[in-house]
Amino acid sequence: xxxxxxxxxxxxxxxxxxxxxxxxxxxxxxxxxxxxxxxxxxxxxxxxxxxxxxxxxxxxxxxxxxxxxxxxxxxxxxxxxxxxxxxxxxxxxxxxxxxxxxxxxxxxxxxxxxxxxxxxxxxxxxxxxxxxxxxxxxxxxxxxxxxxxxxxxxxxxxxxxxxxxxxxxxxxxxxxxxxxxxxxxxxxxxxxxxxxxxxxxxxxxxxxxxxxxxxxxxxxxxxxxxxxxxxxxxxxxxxxxxxxxxxxxxxxxxxxxxxxxxxxxxxxxxxxxxxxxxxxxxxxxxxxxxxxxxxxxxxxxxxxxxxx
Numbered sequence: 654x655x656x657x658x659x660x661x662x663x664x665x666x667x668x669x670x671x672x673x674x675x676x677x678x679x680x681x682x683x684x685x686x687x688x689x690x691x692x693x694x695x696x697x698x699x700x701x702x703x704x705x706x707x708x709x710x711x712x713x714x715x716x717x718x719x720x721x722x723x724x725x726x727x728x729x730x731x732x733x734x735x736x737x738x739x740x741x742x743x744x745x746x747x748x749x750x751x752x753x754x755x756x757x758x759x760x761x762x763x764x765x766x767x768x769x770x771x772x773x774x775x776x777x778x779x780x781x782x783x784x785x786x787x788x789x790x791x792x793x794x795x796x797x798x799x800x801x802x803x804x805x806x807x808x809x810x811x812x813x814x815x816x817x818x819x820x821x822x823x824x825x826x827x828x829x830x831x832x833x834x835x836x837x838x839x840x841x842x843x844x845x846x847x848x849x850x851x852x853x854x855x856x857x858x859x860x861x862x863x864x865x866x867x868x869x870x871x872x873x874x875x876x877x878x879x880x881x882x883x884x885x886x887x888x889x890x891x892x893x894x895x896x897x898x899x900x901x902x903x904x905x906x907x908x909x910x911x912x913x914x915x916x917x918x919x920x921x922x923x924x925x926x927x928x929x930x931x932x933x934x935x936x937x938x939x940x941x942x943x944x945x946x947x948x949x950x951x952x953x954x955x956x957x958x959x960x961x
Contacts, residue, residue, distance in 0.1 A: 786860025
């Protein structure tokens with residue numbers, strides 16, 4: 654945009670009428686942005702509410718056989734998280750672990766983690782990590798008190814965690830990570846773990862239940878997200894409307910200048926190079942020059958007419 658055109662737009666945009674309209678449209682745009690942010694917050698809240706309701710339904714639904722829900726080395730989808738499942742197999746007495754840094758009712762402690770080798774079905778022989786419960790102290794005796802006979806467990810299905818760091822103690826880990834446990838327990842291994850609700854027969858001393866997994870990010874409600882986008886579009890349209898009004902004002906000024914003066918005024922493309930002061934000086938000098946020319950013509954006429 655050249656300097657002359659920039660001046661035209663600036664002159665049109667700073668007219669009091671357009672400045673007043675700009676203030677009104679800016680207020681409207683800010684209101685639209687604020688309403689869009691409110692709808693975005695509602696999308697998060699409603700997304701969490703819907704996810705919580707769906708999770709509650711899954712947790713209260715009749716339990717399903719583990720093999721019908723997911724197989725070994727298969728990642729869980731959100732619809733599987735928290736589902737109650739039944740699995741039958743034998744606990745591995747060797748290589749059990751305490752998972753450090755786990756809280757229960759505000760108290761820090763440990764999860765007791767044991768491998769369950771499935772004993773029947775198409776996935777017989779596969780290994781699934783089982784969190785048997787929470788304890789306040791890492792008592793090694795808890796890792797030896799598991800039966801050698803098959804057990805039937807009822808548990809919540811939960812996703813595998815990311816790999817953690819190696820800890821100096823041989824029976825301590827800081828994550829329920831199938832990617833790490835497969836190096837100890839072998840495979841095939843489930844890319845998930847079970848959070849025990851009950852077992853038949855009961856295994857070892859009573860432990861506090863860990864409970865179902867919580868969904869960290871339930872996503873956004875699509876309807877509220879669409880409402881938020883609509884409000885932001887309305888805000889952008891308000892600014893676009895003001896730009897259109899300024900453009901129309903520039904065109905109108907050009908047309909009026911062309912009609913009123915026969916040519917564009919100074920400062921406009923095609924106009925005289927002088928400014929407002931030069932035009933005013935020319936207007937003041939115009940009548941004087943015309944009167945002088947008229948007097949000269951009258952004297953010339955009198956000189957040609959003979960005296961009587």
